[in-house]
């Protein structure tokens with residue numbers, strides 16, 4: 001069973017980031033009362049870093065035991081560690097490394113500096129998830145591209161079709177860089193809560209399309225992922241402007 005989408009509209013990008021950060025902190029505290037560890041998957045792009053910066057500024061963040069949070073990424077651009085275009089580098093710059101996480105529980109996707117290919121990196125990441133991330137993830141964060149992509153699953157891209165796999169190598173991505181590693185739809189199905197964080201008028205069409213009940217994820221990948229307990233669209237007014 002999965003939860004249908006619920007839309008929460010905030011006045012602007014900063015209000016959205018701050019509210020999502022407060023919600024995130026609460027979700028982590030709740031998860032840690034249920035289980036020894038909270039498990040989350042982060043995202044890159046504009047909102048992926050905005051929420052991290054807001055978490056750092058949320059007073060309630062001290063209620064989370066950050067040493068008991070296990071961190072993954074829903075996708076990564078296949079670039080060397082520290083490259084400014086990597087999602088984790090951008091999240092670090094936004095303050096991820098200041099939260100007090102245990103570095104051994106922050107699972108980064110290998111880039112070309114430490115793996116032979118995007119395929120090898122995807123396989124290694126899938127192995128690590130099997131080892132440490134079998135339990136359903138508490139919260140998975142997604143940004144959404146203007147084309148409706150989530151993670152590195154792009155419209156009409158064959159990587160979307162892979163079954164029986166946790167992670168996939170993506171080549172010829174329509175958005176640079178061309179090589180990436182993404183978790184699969186199948187993998188995202190193991191989430192308790194899925195949150196889409198979307199800001200800006202350039203995303204309005206994608207948001208409306210993803211929320212339309214007849215939309216196929218092959219055309220608009222953001223229509224695909226659903227959480228077992230909640231599927232939240234946390235959006236600002238501009239991004240929500242086409243939602244009927």
Ligand SMILES: O=C1O[C@H](COP(=O)(O)O)[C@@H](O)[C@H](O)[C@H]1O
Pocket residue numbers: 043044045046047048075076077087142143144145146150151152175
């Ligand atoms: O390439 C990516 O794009 C999306 C969204 O990025 P945005 O800058 O348009 O907000 C991001 O969520 C994803 O993780 C990423 O690799």
